[in-house]
Amino acid sequence: MATPARQLAAQQELQRQIQELEQVGGSAAAHEEAQRLRVQLEALEQSSGAPSSEAGQDAWQRVLLARHPQRPYTLDYISLLFTDFIELHGDRRFGDDPALVCGLASFEGRRVALVGHQKGRDTKQKLHRNFGMPNPEGYRKALRVMQLAAKFGMPIVTLVDTPGAYPGIGAEERGQAEAIAYNLKEIPKLRVPIVVVVHGEGGSGGALAIAIGDKVLMLENAVYSVISPESCSSILWRDWDHKQEAARALGLTAERLHALGLVDEVVPEPHEGAHANHAEMASILRPILARSLIELEALPADELLRRRQERLRKLATFVMES
Amino acid sequence: MTWFRKENRPLEAPKEKRVQTEGLWTKCEACKQALWKKDVEANLHCCPKCGYHFRVSARARLEMLFDGGRYIEHDARLASSDPLDFKDTKRYRERLKKAEITTGLKDALITGEGMIEGRPALVGAMEFQFIGGSMGAVVGEKITRAIDRAIAGKLPLIIVSCSGGARMMEGAISLMQMAKISAGLARLDEARLPYISVLTDPTTGGVTASYAMLGDLNIAEPGALIGFAGPRVIEQTIKQKLPEGFQRAEFLLAHGMLDAIVPRKELKSYLARALRFLQPG
Numbered sequence: 001m002a003t004p005a006r007q008l009a010a011q012q013e014l015q016r017q018i019q020e021l022e023q024v025g026g027s028a029a030a031h032e033e034a035q036r037l038r039v040q041l042e043a044l045e046q047s048s049g050a051p052s053s054e055a056g057q058d059a060w061q062r063v064l065l066a067r068h069p070q071r072p073y074t075l076d077y078i079s080l081l082f083t084d085f086i087e088l089h090g091d092r093r094f095g096d097d098p099a100l101v102c103g104l105a106s107f108e109g110r111r112v113a114l115v116g117h118q119k120g121r122d123t124k125q126k127l128h129r130n131f132g133m134p135n136p137e138g139y140r141k142a143l144r145v146m147q148l149a150a151k152f153g154m155p156i157v158t159l160v161d162t163p164g165a166y167p168g169i170g171a172e173e174r175g176q177a178e179a180i181a182y183n184l185k186e187i188p189k190l191r192v193p194i195v196v197v198v199h200g201e202g203g204s205g206g207a208l209a210i211a212i213g214d215k216v217l218m219l220e221n222a223v224y225s226v227i228s229p230e231s232c233s234s235i236l237w238r239d240w241d242h243k244q245e246a247a248r249a250l251g252l253t254a255e256r257l258h259a260l261g262l263v264d265e266v267v268p269e270p271h272e273g274a275h276a277n278h279a280e281m282a283s284i285l286r287p288i289l290a291r292s293l294i295e296l297e298a299l300p301a302d303e304l305l306r307r308r309q310e311r312l313r314k315l316a317t318f319v320m321e322s
Numbered sequence: 323m324t325w326f327r328k329e330n331r332p333l334e335a336p337k338e339k340r341v342q343t344e345g346l347w348t349k350c351e352a353c354k355q356a357l358w359k360k361d362v363e364a365n366l367h368c369c370p371k372c373g374y375h376f377r378v379s380a381r382a383r384l385e386m387l388f389d390g391g392r393y394i395e396h397d398a399r400l401a402s403s404d405p406l407d408f409k410d411t412k413r414y415r416e417r418l419k420k421a422e423i424t425t426g427l428k429d430a431l432i433t434g435e436g437m438i439e440g441r442p443a444l445v446g447a448m449e450f451q452f453i454g455g456s457m458g459a460v461v462g463e464k465i466t467r468a469i470d471r472a473i474a475g476k477l478p479l480i481i482v483s484c485s486g487g488a489r490m491m492e493g494a495i496s497l498m499q500m501a502k503i504s505a506g507l508a509r510l511d512e513a514r515l516p517y518i519s520v521l522t523d524p525t526t527g528g529v530t531a532s533y534a535m536l537g538d539l540n541i542a543e544p545g546a547l548i549g550f551a552g553p554r555v556i557e558q559t560i561k562q563k564l565p566e567g568f569q570r571a572e573f574l575l576a577h578g579m580l581d582a583i584v585p586r587k588e589l590k591s592y593l594a595r596a597l598r599f600l601q602p603g
Contacts, residue, residue: 235490
């Protein structure tokens, strides 16, 4: 259970960020984010004192936790879990996307390549990181670095945390769909182990474009979905008021996805949630990540690729009707 | 007292004398002309006046692509298992049943094998009338099986997309179909077999962001709406009106995403010619 003091601090932080965003004004993305924060704040206030990360907590609360402003972001995990990180920029085609961070680092005595969505902590950072919503150049940079890793025999760790791929004019002009699709086709060909960690929001295709791997880990309070509960509500219920029902219906929690066989392992979070203790979260994740890499590194590349294909091929659920 | 009594019959409305034309005419969405439906059908569901491309059912699509309209359908019995027991304002099961009644299909895609100008090919066509042509586990499985068949029989694969994207009612399972199909296309790459993607109005969301954009050739019909995010979502995000022609096939061609825009009348011969180049002999 979150302590009242911590809860209050979170509320104040949210209020401060909303104010800042309003002062920035202008940008539609900023306006959108302010709106989103207001909803979070409301939810925090409603649940004052009583949000429990234990049983009985429903899907919508997981959504709020996954989006919690104090939750560790990709760069936090990178600094807590990895050493010697060097960031690699740019897709060599159009530009560098700060919403998707890539680089090389050391982890438990081996070299790894890192790819992950990055959200911003304060307003300036949020705008810089485009709220963790990549443009096509982000996905193309990610694939470039993953192919680099395959060339030099480094395993890949991807860190997933995005509301989704950015829906903007420029993104469409530069082929957002093509960028995602191409990653989905090329990543299965990479002859090195890939471990995926869904640690915050797994927002649809924008998440999936870096979430194909040999082992998919998902944090207890992370969510992963084909569509945000808000958008689902607006399409199926034709209003924004059914997001909680939509969250439940979509089955976006780690347990549910694990039960469906889409996620290999659920990573427990500290009692109060990952946002309450970054260091503890990292220390829980570290051995699981290390074990996953060791398991995969033991496999010959052909076997690795065969299993990766099989894993994807098995994602089937249907019935035969007469 | 009169000898003859006038019968006091109630007044009746005169019988409808109009010829029943309901459903025989349609209006072109582009040039607003009233059109005789049979003329439109005879013209491959294009407006005989302005060439506007109407949406086509999956059945009609396969019939116009295969020689003599003949093909062997595959996996017709595959149906959704409603893995999430999904319910919004309606049960997903009910939506499925209703879609089955309107379309006669179990899901939003028909796959089959037949001849295109005398050469065997596998073709999949999406059915927009079936829950917006959305892609769930059944569409994913049927396309993957078509890929497996293409590899086993060394056959080319054509998929005609017409879809709003991944199907919400199957949650992350729908999302994973993007990965499953794309990984299948990677195997098709290795087998060096041609895959042609035909994008028709509309092709958006998870379908565009997976197999629709991954063709060895990406071909679109004129005027088709093609994109990742739908236009309304983009408008809401950027709080601006979108420019005229944004996300239309011509826009995508100009931005390098398509190999060609081919009118429906020429589509079959175009595909046949392309396949002869990609898979001679």
